[in-house]
Amino acid sequence: MSDPRIWRQLRRHKVAVASMVLFGVAAAVCFLAPWLTPYEFDAIDLSRIRQPPSRDHWLGTDDLGRDLWTRILFGGQISLLIGLISAAVGTGVGTLVGAVAGFFGGRTDALLMRLTDVAYSIPSLPLLIVLASFTQSAFMMIAVIIGLLSWMTTARVVRSEVLSIREMPYVEAARSVGARNRRIIWRHVLPNALGPIVVGGTLAVGNALIVESSLSYLGLGVQPPTPTWGNMLRDAQSTMATEPWLTIFPGLAILLVVLAVNFIGDGLQDALDPRVRSE
Amino acid sequence: MSVSTPQVSEAPVLVLEDLRVSFRTDEGDAEAVRGVSLSLGPGESLAIVGESGSGKTVTALSLLDLVPRPVGRTTWEALRLHGEPLPGPGDRGWEGLRGRRIAMVFQDPMTSLNPVMTVGDQIAEVLVRHMDLSRKAALEEARNLLAQVRIPEPARRLADHPHEFSGGQRQRIMIAMALAGAPDVLIADEPTTALDVTVQAQIVGLIRDLQRASGMSILWITHDLGLVAGLADRVAVMYAGRVVEEARATDLFRSPAHPYTALLLRSAPRLDGALERLAAIDGQPPSLLSLPSGCAFADRCPLAEARCREADPELREVGSAHLAACWRSDEVARMGGGR
Numbered sequence: 001m002s003d004p005r006i007w008r009q010l011r012r013h014k015v016a017v018a019s020m021v022l023f024g025v026a027a028a029v030c031f032l033a034p035w036l037t038p039y040e041f042d043a044i045d046l047s048r049i050r051q052p053p054s055r056d057h058w059l060g061t062d063d064l065g066r067d068l069w070t071r072i073l074f075g076g077q078i079s080l081l082i083g084l085i086s087a088a089v090g091t092g093v094g095t096l097v098g099a100v101a102g103f104f105g106g107r108t109d110a111l112l113m114r115l116t117d118v119a120y121s122i123p124s125l126p127l128l129i130v131l132a133s134f135t136q137s138a139f140m141m142i143a144v145i146i147g148l149l150s151w152m153t154t155a156r157v158v159r160s161e162v163l164s165i166r167e168m169p170y171v172e173a174a175r176s177v178g179a180r181n182r183r184i185i186w187r188h189v190l191p192n193a194l195g196p197i198v199v200g201g202t203l204a205v206g207n208a209l210i211v212e213s214s215l216s217y218l219g220l221g222v223q224p225p226t227p228t229w230g231n232m233l234r235d236a237q238s239t240m241a242t243e244p245w246l247t248i249f250p251g252l253a254i255l256l257v258v259l260a261v262n263f264i265g266d267g268l269q270d271a272l273d274p275r276v277r278s279e
Numbered sequence: 280m281s282v283s284t285p286q287v288s289e290a291p292v293l294v295l296e297d298l299r300v301s302f303r304t305d306e307g308d309a310e311a312v313r314g315v316s317l318s319l320g321p322g323e324s325l326a327i328v329g330e331s332g333s334g335k336t337v338t339a340l341s342l343l344d345l346v347p348r349p350v351g352r353t354t355w356e357a358l359r360l361h362g363e364p365l366p367g368p369g370d371r372g373w374e375g376l377r378g379r380r381i382a383m384v385f386q387d388p389m390t391s392l393n394p395v396m397t398v399g400d401q402i403a404e405v406l407v408r409h410m411d412l413s414r415k416a417a418l419e420e421a422r423n424l425l426a427q428v429r430i431p432e433p434a435r436r437l438a439d440h441p442h443e444f445s446g447g448q449r450q451r452i453m454i455a456m457a458l459a460g461a462p463d464v465l466i467a468d469e470p471t472t473a474l475d476v477t478v479q480a481q482i483v484g485l486i487r488d489l490q491r492a493s494g495m496s497i498l499w500i501t502h503d504l505g506l507v508a509g510l511a512d513r514v515a516v517m518y519a520g521r522v523v524e525e526a527r528a529t530d531l532f533r534s535p536a537h538p539y540t541a542l543l544l545r546s547a548p549r550l551d552g553a554l555e556r557l558a559a560i561d562g563q564p565p566s567l568l569s570l571p572s573g574c575a576f577a578d579r580c581p582l583a584e585a586r587c588r589e590a591d592p593e594l595r596e597v598g599s600a601h602l603a604a605c606w607r608s609d610e611v612a613r614m615g616g617g618r
Contacts, residue, residue: 106349168390169385169386169387169390169391170390170391170392170393170394172345172385172391173383173385173391173392173453173456174393174404175345175377176343176345176377176378176382176383176385176457177377177378177382177404177405177408177409177456177457177459177460178374178375178376178377178378178379178405178408178409178460179374179404179408180374183404187393187396187404188393188396191393191395191396192393192394192395194395272395273395274394274395274440274442
């Protein structure tokens, strides 16, 4: 990332730049929430329940009279952190497992890939219920758990990339000048597999937001009254027809963030590949 | 006969005895190398010549223990560098030797450099690994190496990626990487086959100049007899995993003692005016999965007779520092084809 040419190329990717701005603004707004809204996220006002957007309540209020704008900002803090942390955990574990399996092959590969198959085939629901009972729904733990439930796809993708990269002549050339396995994986193999890793990572951010909301639905996610975009969406589903703003705005927030992260990933993928960069 | 030709007796730098490599395939074991012995004198150029599948590249890879395991099985009787035994196949200790004592330049410069790393970092990596330099000092030294292999504006080009260089330049960079550890032995595995003809001569000339400057020994791996004539002191001809003839380059070209060498010479175009039809060697090399019990070349050999199919001839002395593995090497001269 130290190479200034990476930034130069990234800046050329207009959509990615716009997405980075959007993501930056969204994150800033969420984390500056206490200064951007006069309300508390859990301040119940039963005299003003289910109000449509108005001057006092920009995005309306929910069925307990809580200000939706405030809840989206505070919920965003948690949702964004869960998204980023779990994507980092999932992508990190998946990349490690995939790289080791693909690079060393043989029994190591067989063992790790069967482990991956097993992890895939374990229904995540019972596992989540067990895990959640130990974690008291601390959002950090939830982020890590979501990450640990989603590394398998990355592991498979990275493994197949590494399987072909390790046969490249430059890997043999690196070996011929005395590079050790760890260095070959770190400097020669993984940088060449970065494209799919980055794409997988950005997709994982969006996925984590969704998984968090389904966890909330089961009462295993972040507990009320603390808002997340996921649990706000879930709470709104019974009133979708009568108070559509309760569904639309959290949904829009998820949509925008997921889109932005995907575009950023797209731009990064191009910027990190020097062959694309020069053209 | 040239007097300055280095002799094997000069306390060799590298000695390899009885290398055997086989590869596991679905149809059985393919014997890629069947008992190759080599020795390389100080500052000497030895060329291993052979067609595809003759085992020449596998022989080269074995010298760095780079034959993939467990698909390939490698054994050797002895492998010594300056008299000291090197680690056995698969043993620990190879990583410190590769690029430091023995280095290799590969066939295809287009794919032998890491596309996402700057060439400066790739050369510096070797220097940090073997020469105990800081990254900063290593980059400085990498610049010197680029200058040595005649890359223009070396300081500026350190930060460029491989795709910003031409094929010939990339091969120069590969050579710079191989030289970074100041190796005793350089293995050049067909370093010019992927390049334009005009660039080939430059690369060969560069390696020769660098050899003269550093006194390293070079093992050339090639299928190009024309190239060999200009650059090798000695030549070993390989066929189906064995050395079938080994001699000083001048002797080999003047009086080949193995029918395969003679036919190879006849199938190469000559530039000295004599316009003849190029002679192809009929037939195919035998399958390495089921080699005949006799001489592997017998089926294609115009001199083959009954005993050739019964017993495989050993490599034996047929002249001064001239070895050939043929029952009828005395009669090869009458085939014609020498130069």
